[in-house]
Amino acid sequence: MSRQYHVDGELVDRADATVHVEDRGFRYGDAAFETCRAYGGRVFLWERHLDRLRATCETLGMAGAVPDDLRERVDATLEANDLREAYVRVSVTRGVQPGKLTPDGDVDPTVVVYAESLPRGGTAGDPIWDAPADVRSVGTRRIPDDALPVDAKTHNYLNGILARLEVCGSDADESLMCDADGYVAEGATSNLFFVDAGVLKTPERGTILPGITREAVLEAAERVGVPAETGRYAVDDVRDATEVFLTNTTWELRPVGRLDGTAIGGGPVTDRLRAAYDELVDRRCYDG
Numbered sequence: 001m002s003r004q005y006h007v008d009g010e011l012v013d014r015a016d017a018t019v020h021v022e023d024r025g026f027r028y029g030d031a032a033f034e035t036c037r038a039y040g041g042r043v044f045l046w047e048r049h050l051d052r053l054r055a056t057c058e059t060l061g062m063a064g065a066v067p068d069d070l071r072e073r074v075d076a077t078l079e080a081n082d083l084r085e086a087y088v089r090v091s092v093t094r095g096v097q098p099g100k101l102t103p104d105g106d107v108d109p110t111v112v113v114y115a116e117s118l119p120r121g122g123t124a125g126d127p128i129w130d131a132p133a134d135v136r137s138v139g140t141r142r143i144p145d146d147a148l149p150v151d152a153k154t155h156n157y158l159n160g161i162l163a164r165l166e167v168c169g170s171d172a173d174e175s176l177m178c179d180a181d182g183y184v185a186e187g188a189t190s191n192l193f194f195v196d197a198g199v200l201k202t203p204e205r206g207t208i209l210p211g212i213t214r215e216a217v218l219e220a221a222e223r224v225g226v227p228a229e230t231g232r233y234a235v236d237d238v239r240d241a242t243e244v245f246l247t248n249t250t251w252e253l254r255p256v257g258r259l260d261g262t263a264i265g266g267g268p269v270t271d272r273l274r275a276a277y278d279e280l281v282d283r284r285c286y287d288g
């Protein structure tokens with residue numbers, strides 16, 4: 001059976017899963033989205049993803065665009081594709097509107113859900129990456145909050161795409177962007193952590209997408225007694241760190257093997273936090 005996508009309330013074959021050329025998500029990137037992870041058929045930290053999706057829609061002036069039955073659509077997509085271990089992407093666009101930039105207040109959103117198979121997670125699982133990340137710092141600056149609110153996860157990924165283009169042709173897996181003041185912000189699709197004298201550090205909110213994995217890692221650090229702080233840091237602080245790792249929903253915690261050619265890697269703090277994260281996944285999704 002071909003892959004089933006959920007488009008505007010209907011399950012359709014992948015080949016028929018299309019959106020209108022006048023959809024504002026296509027024309028302007030005028031849309032919100034979430035990437036979630038299903039483990040054992042359950043969507044991990046769904047409420048947090050739903051909250052962020054709703055918040056993004058509110059920022060975009062289309063509060064209420066997220067359908068009430070979104071969770072059912074996600075579950076139906078997983079079931080129709082017989083997927084228990086999966087990547088799940090949910091998009092809500094402002095829909096088809098007349099061809100002018102000013103949005104129409106009357107929103108009929110386009111809602112798309114699709115899922116792809118991933119390896120099992122938790123303590124008995126495997127990461128989706130096969131090696132630590134090779135990271136390069138790039139010249140592209142993270143778009144500041146007063147230009148595009150950083151908490152919003154929109155379809156417009158041109159900032160990250162330009163950052164990734166800078167490392168195209170190299171072995172790098174991720175581009176590290178600084179904010180407009182030159183402090184480390186985040187990767188094109190990941191948040192950054194490093195360990196300095198046993199203290200876990202990560203850039204503070206305000207110049208980063210507040211990742212759901214980042215938040216779960218900060219909570220895990222508190223649970224297992226790893227001291228943590230958020231702040232503003234230079235790229236050199238990260239290069240001098242004993243351990244560096246990246247976080248996002250699909251990578252979970254991914255050690256950084258090299259930053260700008262300097263070997264770094266994981267270590268005991270990263271291992272402890274990875275174990276705590278896997279245990280959380282077990283508790284939330286596999287146990288019981």
Ligand code: PMP
Binds near residue numbers: 247248
């Ligand atoms: N920053 C950016 C720019 C991202 O695209 C992502 C991936 N959504 C993240 C951070 C990590 O967020 P999360 O942990 O919620 O996947």
